[in-house]
Amino acid sequence: VITATDISRAASRIEDWTVRTPLLPCPRLSESLGVDVALKAENLQHTGSFKPRGVFNALLARRERGATIAGVAAFSAGNHAMAAAYAGRALGLPTVVCMPPHAVVTKIEAVRRLGGEVILTDDLLGTCREVAAQRGYDLLHPFDDPDVIAGQATVGAEIVASGFAPHLILVPVGGGGLISGIAAAVKHARPGTRIVGIEPVTANAMTHALRAGVAGPLPNRPQSMADGLTAPFAGDLAFEYVTSLVESIVEVDEESIRTAWWEMLDQTKLLLEPSAAVGLAALRNGLIEVRPGVRVVFVISGGNTSPAALATLTLP
Amino acid sequence: VITATDISRAASRIEDWTVRTPLLPCPRLSESLGVDVALKAENLQHTGSFKPRGVFNALLARRERGATIAGVAAFSAGNHAMAAAYAGRALGLPTVVCMPPHAVVTKIEAVRRLGGEVILTDDLLGTCREVAAQRGYDLLHPFDDPDVIAGQATVGAEIVASGFAPHLILVPVGGGGLISGIAAAVKHARPGTRIVGIEPVTANAMTHALRAGVAGPLPNRPQSMADGLTAPFAGDLAFEYVTSLVESIVEVDEESIRTAWWEMLDQTKLLLEPSAAVGLAALRNGLIEVRPGVRVVFVISGGNTSPAALATLTLP
Numbered sequence: 001v002i003t004a005t006d007i008s009r010a011a012s013r014i015e016d017w018t019v020r021t022p023l024l025p026c027p028r029l030s031e032s033l034g035v036d037v038a039l040k041a042e043n044l045q046h047t048g049s050f051k052p053r054g055v056f057n058a059l060l061a062r063r064e065r066g067a068t069i070a071g072v073a074a075f076s077a078g079n080h081a082m083a084a085a086y087a088g089r090a091l092g093l094p095t096v097v098c099m100p101p102h103a104v105v106t107k108i109e110a111v112r113r114l115g116g117e118v119i120l121t122d123d124l125l126g127t128c129r130e131v132a133a134q135r136g137y138d139l140l141h142p143f144d145d146p147d148v149i150a151g152q153a154t155v156g157a158e159i160v161a162s163g164f165a166p167h168l169i170l171v172p173v174g175g176g177g178l179i180s181g182i183a184a185a186v187k188h189a190r191p192g193t194r195i196v197g198i199e200p201v202t203a204n205a206m207t208h209a210l211r212a213g214v215a216g217p218l219p220n221r222p223q224s225m226a227d228g229l230t231a232p233f234a235g236d237l238a239f240e241y242v243t244s245l246v247e248s249i250v251e252v253d254e255e256s257i258r259t260a261w262w263e264m265l266d267q268t269k270l271l272l273e274p275s276a277a278v279g280l281a282a283l284r285n286g287l288i289e290v291r292p293g294v295r296v297v298f299v300i301s302g303g304n305t306s307p308a309a310l311a312t313l314t315l316p
Numbered sequence: 317v318i319t320a321t322d323i324s325r326a327a328s329r330i331e332d333w334t335v336r337t338p339l340l341p342c343p344r345l346s347e348s349l350g351v352d353v354a355l356k357a358e359n360l361q362h363t364g365s366f367k368p369r370g371v372f373n374a375l376l377a378r379r380e381r382g383a384t385i386a387g388v389a390a391f392s393a394g395n396h397a398m399a400a401a402y403a404g405r406a407l408g409l410p411t412v413v414c415m416p417p418h419a420v421v422t423k424i425e426a427v428r429r430l431g432g433e434v435i436l437t438d439d440l441l442g443t444c445r446e447v448a449a450q451r452g453y454d455l456l457h458p459f460d461d462p463d464v465i466a467g468q469a470t471v472g473a474e475i476v477a478s479g480f481a482p483h484l485i486l487v488p489v490g491g492g493g494l495i496s497g498i499a500a501a502v503k504h505a506r507p508g509t510r511i512v513g514i515e516p517v518t519a520n521a522m523t524h525a526l527r528a529g530v531a532g533p534l535p536n537r538p539q540s541m542a543d544g545l546t547a548p549f550a551g552d553l554a555f556e557y558v559t560s561l562v563e564s565i566v567e568v569d570e571e572s573i574r575t576a577w578w579e580m581l582d583q584t585k586l587l588l589e590p591s592a593a594v595g596l597a598a599l600r601n602g603l604i605e606v607r608p609g610v611r612v613v614f615v616i617s618g619g620n621t622s623p624a625a626l627a628t629l630t631l632p
Contacts, residue, residue: 022338027362043585046343262623269359269587269619303585307578307629314623 001241002150002181004188007157010150013064014056017090018154019045023162023297028267033283036295038164040155043272043303047114049228050155050178050301051083051142057151058140059091069093071137075124078107079228079302080142085116096137098128104227106306143177144235152178156185159297166193167294170279172301173197173206173249175231176238182299183245194247196288198278200224201251205234206242210249215239225312226257228275228302250288256281262313268300274309276300317557318466318497320504323473326373326466329380333372333406334470335361339478339613344583349599352611354480356471359588359619363430365544366471366494366617367399367458373467374456375407385409387453391440394423395544395618396458401432412453414444420543422622459493460551468494472501475613482509483610486595488617489513489522489565491547492554498615499561510563512604514594516540517567521550522558526565531555541628542573544591544618566604572597578629584616590625592616 021041029037042050055074062069069091074084075098088095096117099108103120111118121127132139141148155178159166169186171179179197186193199206203222209215215234222230234242242249252260260281261274279298282288290296337357345353358366371390378385385407390400391414404411412433415424419436427434437443448455457464471494475482485502487495495513502509515522519538525531531550538546550558558565568576576597577590595614598604606612 019341019343022340024338024360025335027335041585044340048585265587269357269364271581271585271587307626310623311627311630314627 001244002146002153002184006150007153007185007188010057011154011157013060014053014151014154017056017087018052020158021045023159023164026268032267034292035290036293038166038295038297039268039270040159040297040299041270042155043270043276043300047079047082047086048302048304049079049083050152051079052087053154054148054151054177054181055080055083055087055140058145058147059087059093061147062138069138071095071135072140073128073132073135073137074098074140074142075128076142077103077227077230079304081107081111081116082114082304084140085111085114089115096131098124098131100124104306107304143175143231144237146237149177149181149184149237149241152181153185154181155299156182160186160189164295164297165190166297168194168196168290169297169299170282170288171195171197171299172226172229172275172278173199174229176206176234176242178299178301179246180235180238180241183241187245195245196247197242197249198282199229199249199251200226200257200278201253203230204251205231206238206249207251209234209239210242224257225254225309226275226278228273229278250282252278252281252285252287256285258312260284270300271303271305272300273302273305276302317560318462318469318500322466323469323501323504327470327473329376330369330372330467330470333403334368336474337361339475339480342584348583350608351606352609354482354611354613355584355586356475356613356615357586358471359586359592359616363395363398363402364618364620365395365399366468367395368403369470370464370467370493370497371396371399371403371456374461374463375403375409375454377463378454385454387411387451388456389444389448389451389453390414390456390458391444392458393419393543393546395620397423397427397432398430398620400456401427401430405431412447414440414447416440420622423620459491459547460553462553465493465497465500465553465557468497469501471615472498476502476505480611480613481506482613484510484512484606485613485615486598486604487511487513487615488542488545488591488594489515490545490591492522492550492558494615494617495562496551496554496557499557503561511561512563513558513565514598515545515565515567516542516573516594517569519546520567521547522554522565523567525550525555526558540573541570541625542591542594544589545594566598568594568597568601568603572601574628576600586616587619587621588616589618589621592618
């Protein structure tokens with residue numbers, strides 16, 4: 001498990017490259033839920049998600065350890081891809097990103113606009129390894145890397161430093177890197193804080209891992225309107241963090257996510273992606289016990305959505 | 317013209333009732349425009365717009381002057397209506413709001429949810445005067461009231477206090493109350509700051525007033541996707557403020573507003589209503605001279621929109 005020192009070093013490393021995002025109070029959601037809500041607004045991070053934290057920390061930590069990085073090879077359907085391209089450009093490193101053929105076109109375009117090369121492939125990890133080996137590039141895993149987790153942990157460190165002192169933190173879960181980092185940072189500083197993860201029932205890699213007792217691939221390709229959470233497997237490291245530091249992982253269905261998405265948009269007035277609405281979906285479904293008046297942080301993991309996705313809000 | 321003392325008194329009066337909204341940096345918009353952008357996020361204000369500032373200040377100032385307020389009568393198609401109902405509930409005053417029959421259904425429902433009584437009428441001002449007289453309620457004008465303007469001025473005072481020191485502030489214009497308040501606050505403190513107002517070409521009450529040399533009703537009912545800016549006339553007071561303190565009022569067409577709306581949503585990651593996108597529409601159309609590197613504040617006047625409105629973003 002990463003230490004408090006690892007996390008404070010990560011915070012120093014990425015300070016000049018990332019946004020210290022605000023923790024915003026939300027009176028409307030507080031009133032409607034009967035708890036004291038604060039929003040960790042990672043949608044305001046560079047590239048519109050928390051991902052640059054882990055990417056910058058991993059690349060800068062490797063350089064500190066004496067590595068010469070010739071380029072970056074990453075794989076992702078979306079937010080990690082954009083973060084890798086953004087960090088590659090900022091640090092002067094050529095970046096290639098393996099993306100699935102079904103990836104959202106606007107996300108592919110965003111990677112290219114940031115100077116990243118895109119390879120479309122169904123075998124994300126395999127192709128990425130091959131390209132990295134051929135070109136001598138560094139492979140950058142989206143979540144199963146201790147430096148990436150230490151970078152995401154700065155989200156938790158900032159919540160701790162805010163003075164809000166939450167009783168409960170709700171974290172969307174894909175591969176598990178974000179919740180691992182947040183849990184590590186928060187449990188070091190305030191062990192009594194409850195950390196709960198939420199994933200779509202149709203993209204439940206972590207629940208699958210918890211049932212099996214080990215992280216492994218989902219039997220079917222995960223699909224969800226919360227596209228940021230459709231990792232095909234949970235990280236091995238993340239599985240360890242979740243097992244030891246997280247209270248529970250709960251699952252929400254698509255209709256609950258869609259309803260919660262509009263409620264979050266309307267009540268927070270932040271543009272957030274469906275992935276960032278799963279916490280509210282879980283609360284509205286009564287899946288997480290919450291006493292009146294407690295302080296709750298919603299981690300707004302990202303804000304990358306499209307007009308076409310927003311148009312689905314009008315579906316009956 | 318309201319004084320610096322009027323504005324600081326307004327700020328003290330409304331402090332416990334309103335949100336001191338953040339002034340958020342926006343790296344993406346800064347990069348794409350080549351200027352240093354900050355967003356005054358009034359979409360995060362109670363009821364999702366700046367309107368409660370003026371409403372609370374007007375009601376509390378009247379009480380300070382010894383008035384006994386039996387109830388509040390207001391007229392508005394949207395944001396002022398919600399603010400009046402919200403403030404009425406908070407201050408324990410019955411509130412009736414005259415709204416046009418074509419008002420957005422979700423806004424009518426929002427007023428009712430806040431405990432306001434809604435009267436649908438085409439003659440907003442006439443009916444409101446009548447109801448106020450019948451019931452002995454206080455009529456609360458949405459913009460043509462010095463206390464309302466002093467309340468909106470706290471937006472400007474907070475921008476001044478932020479230390480951002482903008483060269484230019486872009487303000488959406490409907491009846492003119494917001495730009496009047498902001499101009500008064502900013503010009504007192506930093507006379508060199510440029511204040512520019514923007515209104516839809518199809519809802520241009522202030523341009524109409526400037527051409528005529530006097531505030532008067534528009535010949536046709538104004539219509540725009542920027543529904544918050546469709547005041548049928550500019551305020552007499554606002555006309556005076558704009559004439560003396562504002563650099564210019566520029567007009568933008570509907571297609572420019574729609575394009576700028578998505579760009580603002582995507583780049584700011586704030587949920588904002590079309591009215592709050594007119595500043596970017598004006599910049600993109602080259603209507604406002606801006607030197608590279610200057611500091612620009614976009615006043616995000618509100619964030620009240622609907623799934624149906626968001627679905628129009630997919631139109632070709």
